[in-house]
Amino acid sequence: MKTVEVLSKKKEVRLHLFLWVILAYINYVHLDFKAPYFIRFTDFSLFNNTSVIVFISTFYFHYLCVMPRVMRNFNGKTAFLGWIASYLIFTGIRAFLEQFLTVWIWDKQNYYEGTPAWFYMIDNFFYSLFSIGIATITYIVIYLIRSLQLNQIIQQDKNETELRFLKSQINPHFVFNTLNNIYYLVYQKSEQALPAIDKMSQLMRYMTYETSENSIELQKEINYIKDFIDLEKMRIAGDVYLKLDIQISNPNLLIPPLLLLPFIENGFKHGVLTDAAHPLTIKISQIDNTLELYTQNKCNNYNKDETSGVGLSNIQKRLALQFANKHSLIIKEEENIFTCKLTIKL
Structure with a gap:
């Protein structure tokens, strides 16, 4: 700001x-x-x-x-x-x-x-x-x-305080879900349990030292997303059908930390990941000062909970504060297919 x-x-x-x-x-x-x-x-x-x-x-x-x-x-x-x-x-x-x-x-x-x-x-x-x-x-x-x-100044301080609060909400939400995943792997005595713990420690290190800043390089955020995806895939039994397409022209472009993760986390938490006909699709593109994120997944109607809206409602508030007139967010669900498209002018 x-x-x-x-x-x-x-x-x-x-x-x-x-x-x-x-x-x-x-x-x-x-x-x-x-x-x-x-x-x-x-x-x-x-x-x-x-x-x-x-x-x-x-x-x-x-x-x-x-x-x-x-x-x-x-x-x-x-x-x-x-x-x-x-x-x-x-x-x-x-x-x-x-x-x-x-x-x-x-x-x-x-x-x-x-x-x-x-x-x-x-x-x-x-x-x-x-x-x-x-x-x-x-x-x-x-x-x-x-x-x-x-x-x-008063409004700016208020916005910054609210942003810090919203950012602090993301971390416990993510940790809660990830610990559940690791617990499942340990319970199943999976060989992926130890790698998952190691990956978790890397992500926690990122969240502790990187996200305290107001902005980070786009490449760091993408690396974080890739580690998150690897961690999520470890907990799923069977084949995971995922399409990941990342095209960025300036990896050093600065963005707010943990800005894209809630959309991807939402796809893993509430999507069907084992349907080859409807893979989880994640596309991240950046041209000049325009950043776009597109996600699509088949809805898992048996995996609904009361906290399902925490991540997305959180990010919508952050976008309203940080990119009031510089973003568009389209969220829709049609025929059991959930789609998000986010465009930001940085």
């Missing part, structure tokens, strides 16, 4: 720099096709520059101090009080810069002497809306991006 990353502080800073570049362009740059490079820098007046300082100061007060509190426990009262606080910050900084500091240094002020306080407050109310509004929108956009990414 692709790992999801939460928007980092470094990327957040980059978004802010991008915002400031756009606002600086709007404030200071104008298109002029007669000027060099078709742009003209304008309006570097004193009070235009002080307005930029007021804008940035209010923006970050609202962004860093007000919005985190508003979004943490959102209600109308919190949002209103936060907006009032930012408005007062805007008005106070602007009054200090343009009615005091500029007078003291350059003997200039933005508002005429004697301007009524009510006019000053109303005028700054409208000017502050832009700074506070931009800060609010920026914070909400970044907040939503992080929330969506966190939701993706």
Whole structure:
């Protein structure tokens, strides 16, 4: 699965720099096709520059101090009080810069002497809306991006946990069936009992050390399937009729471990293996990034049990999690012939 990353502080800073570049362009740059490079820098007046300082100061007060509190426990009262606080910050900084500091240094002020306080407050109310509004929108956009990414991470963790659980279900299910097979061979005092135990140890080694990874080479999975088939054939008295056709172009292609086994295991567990007219058919093919598995067997109606669906239902859930829109699975039973066809885009 692709790992999801939460928007980092470094990327957040980059978004802010991008915002400031756009606002600086709007404030200071104008298109002029007669000027060099078709742009003209304008309006570097004193009070235009002080307005930029007021804008940035209010923006970050609202962004860093007000919005985190508003979004943490959102209600109308919190949002209103936060907006009032930012408005007062805007008005106070602007009054200090343009009615005091500029007078003291350059003997200039933005508002005429004697301007009524009510006019000053109303005028700054409208000017502050832009700074506070931009800060609010920026914070909400970044907040939503992080929330969506966190939701993706939570869902990804949930899926990975479920996949680990489903994979852990396969191992006991397989071990239970195989031990039953070996028990049968030992009970019959078959010469195949010791080779079966040795083959079982190889399979257990594979399951212990290889399947802990999220993916393995296709060839390893096929080797595992071949060992499994050899082990299953040992327990069957008489001739086993099996057609195995494997054609792969890239043995190093990575696939999830134990992905194909349940279909093959199902054929051995519930199929008739001694009917020459209806052999167990297993075909595995891989071309480019497409992997196909085809199995067909005659159903053994006397070998049904309550756990018959564990393997296939398990693998269907795994496919839904790992290859949601990249696989097709056709399972059908017609005239006592059970057929599975799985196609995966890796």
